[in-house]
Amino acid sequence: MGVLTIDAAILEGIVAHARRDHPDEACGIVAGAEGSDVPSRLVPMENSARSMTFYHFDSMEHFRVWREMDDRDEEPVVIYHSHTATEAYPSRTDISLAQEPGAHYLLVSTADPEVTEVRSFRILDGVVTEEPVRVVNASEDAVQKYLFGQSPTTVDYECRAGN
Structure with a gap:
């Protein structure tokens, strides 16, 4: 089973984007060096559907971001x-x-204003597999506000120096 290892600052940026765009769905990618499986550059994108139940990357922005990744020898890692109204689990759409096929699909539920559910999945040929999330460069307190998946073992903390 795969594991999504993600820096706390990137995760916090994704959650902030999701909360900011609520009640519409937020969307974006996290790029990383080709073949590394390391998400390193957060790229929030516009949901051109402007919908509470669906997201769609703006086609021109999508083209620009993928071209930029190609120029930087990156790929979409996440x-x-x-x-906005349901759990963080992939819909049929x-x-x-x-x-x-190589990307981690990270979903954030903003349905509850008090608790943010964050879950990661691999989706290959229509098969959904949930994977653990490992948050690095964070104190345990920094990620306590998130609910990760269905299993209590889906989060691994690495603390910043001094925490």
Whole structure:
């Protein structure tokens, strides 16, 4: 089983984007060096659908971001979006649109204003597999506000120096 290892600052940026765009779904990617499986550059994108139940990358922005990744020898390591009224689990539409077999699909639920659910999945040929999330460069307190998946073992903390 895979594991999504993500820096706390990137995760916090994704969650902030999801909360900021609520009640519409937020979407974006986290790029990383080709073949590294290390998400390193957060790229929030516009949901051109401007919908509470669906997201769609703006086609011109999508083209520009993918070209930029190509120029930088990067690939989309994480593709993320939010669900504003349901749990953080891929919908049938999400599954049918998943076209990056190597990507982690991170979902953030903003349905509850008090608790943010964050879950990561691999989606390959229509098969959804949940994977653990490992948050690095964070104190345990910094990620206590998130609910990660269904299992209590899906989060691994690495603390910043001094925490």
